[in-house]
Amino acid sequence: MNEPLTVHVKAGEKKRKRTGLSKYLYLLPAALLIVGVIGYPIVRALILSLYAYNPLNSGKTFVGLKNYVGVLSDSTFLKAMSNTAIWVVGCVFFQVVFGLLGAVLLNQNFRGRGVIRGLTLIPWATPSVLAAMMWMWILDGNYGLLNDILMRIGLIVHPIPWISQTGTAMASLMLIDVWQGIPYFAVMLLAAMQTIPGDLLEAAKLDGAGAWKAFWKVVFPLMLPTLMITTILRIVWTASYMDLMMVVTQGGPAYSTLTIPLASYYRAYTDLKYGEATAMAGIQALLLLIVVVLYLRLMSNKGALDNGK
Amino acid sequence: MQAKTIAKRFIGKSKTLLSLLTVASLLAACSTATEEGSSAGPSENAKKTVVNYWYWLDDASNNTMEQLIQKFNESHADIEVVGRMIPFSDYQQMLINSVSTNDPPDVARFKDWWIGQFAESHLLEKLDDYASKWEYKNDIDDVFWNTGRTADPNSPIYMMPHQFITFYLYYRKDLFEQANLKPPTTFDEFLHAAKTLTDPSKQQYGFAYRGGSGGQDQWYAFMLAGGARMVDENGSVVINNAKAVEVNQWYIDLFKKHKVTPPTAVSDGFAQLTAGFQAGTTAMMAHHVGSYETLHKALGDKLGVVPMPQADPSHPATMGTMTGNVMFQSSKNKEAAWEFLSWLSSPEATDMLSQSTNGQLPVLNTLTSKPEYTSKNDGWKISIESLKFAHVWPPFKGVGTIAGHTWKDNNDLALFGKITSKEMLDQIAKTLLE
Known part of the structure; x- marks a missing residue:
């Protein structure tokens, strides 16, 4: 009697082992892809940041952490860091607020809802360079549409050079980015809203909850996981986004719109200092990592992660 | 039961075998197609030396350069110039990337601003020997040839002068x-x-x-x-x-x-x-x-x-600023590259480019002395007059x-x-x- 049982147990163990191994085999293609496409460039960049390297010369000189020290003691880079923080917080905050508002509006029943939902995606689908050029003329200080409207309704007397003043240039770029990013949040949050079962809202209603209370107590907590992941992605994208600055202001006037990616780009391609440029990118990656981890912890403490399960 | 199991295994194996065969035959077909597809190219191109040329255009809606390349290819049976138009905003970056990946073009349109950076890294071919044998060498003033040199007083010529502008x-x-x-x-x-x-x-x-x-x-x-x-x-x-x-x-x-x-x-x-x-x-x-x-x-x-x-x-x-053409030192087809580079600066090709909407001042005296240039319009007239006192970067x-x-x-x-x-x-x- 014992012998067949042993055989049976051994066979079960073998099967479990095989299943354990096969799950790793299934993961292998994706893992290889991630290591090749993401892991390898990160490691290469980190190594490069420890060298003095001019791409037009073949030789590299190992300088250790000198590039990091040099970059962190450069006042222009510190300005770029603070600009990046303002840029990311400002853009993402307004996109979340208006995106949430947009999602609520698009979730209502009204005529032509499908068409309106489609049209709201236009800013998001517009290529960034095209959007930048379009807004450059809307915000133009001499012939811009915005100045014209504001003057006609009597809010200003003289046209404002929006992108030519240190005080308004960053806000102008943020306006463009917010305009482009709202549909992304609106559509993602709308999709999350539509997965909420109607009977939950019905139950809330029966329990005496009004629309406001039902939204904050039922809808919002269930949307939170989507909001969280959408926000994280947007933080990373916004921090790395430099098309607008490059086309509209080139980081000016007087460094007022210079962000880390643009500073890194200039350091690499006009100053030909790849080592320092990758050190800048490395610092940005580290800062982003800290922000994302803190954000994830904060949200998981609030239970946002659990709601998604 | 046993027969059923064997049958299932056979079907399973057959499916695997069939899939493998399908994949193998598809790969074979692809490989045959590639060989066939490429057989026409290389056999035809085997006689031709390929020269890669990068350029930008100020007015991208008028690709005169494409026409020039076509004209050159039609008149040179043994050389195939492959042109690549790159927007000016990305141009320098693309050149730098091509050098850092050891894949620069053979010939490239170039600004006098960049000569210092590229020549000091020994990336550009010295053109003195080629130019000394070129039939239009003396048709270009020394002041223009000098725009293709570095700050070193003994610098060779690195850039073939082509088109000039004066403010x-x-x-x-x-x-x-x-x-x-x-x-x-x-x-x-x-x-x-x-x-x-x-x-x-x-x-x-x-x-x-x-x-x-x-x-x-x-x-x-x-x-x-x-x-x-x-x-x-x-x-x-x-x-x-x-x-x-x-x-x-x-x-x-x-x-x-x-x-x-x-x-x-x-x-x-x-x-x-x-x-x-x-x-x-x-x-x-x-x-x-x-x-x-x-x-x-x-x-x-x-x-x-x-x-x-x-x-x-x-x-x-x-x-003033000069736009010319350079040959990269890494080019494996230098004779063919020079053939194209010098042809671009010939009166025929220069005239064609200068008369287009991408036109700037030609550097050949035979062209600038022609009435169609000197009296073309006030812009050309003042530009040519200003040549005498123009300084480059x-x-x-x-x-x-x-x-x-x-x-x-x-x-x-x-x-x-x-x-x-x-x-x-x-x-x-x-x-x-x-």
């Missing part, structure tokens, strides 16, 4: 007539005209100051016209000496003190400049023959052209960085009063030598 001044004839003004010839007259023609209540300003992208050329033209020089006769950098500081202050004050420029001047690039000038928002604009056709089409007889106003008209100067390594962002960064700070004229020029002098 001059456009003015709105109608606005000048209304104000009873003559077009300026001196700095004082220029400032007087700019002040007279500035009336912010009508949104009208005297001068279209280019503080945005590409503004360093306009700035350098005014610096030269004011008597400042980038380097002296000994090759020493003097762009931060007392004279240069004074001229630079005069230029900064057009925006900062006299306010004869639009308030958007800090960020205005070429598009804003031409739009403002066409609309009459600005009365004067410094540029070159590349914009003449567009402005003349929009303004007709209202468009006037004069040489750059000078601080001291007895010693005139303006800025000095061929130092740092010029690319200055054009890339150093000038704009520091000019912004100077316009907002955050640094002085001297501090701005010190930074430019430092970058020039880096």
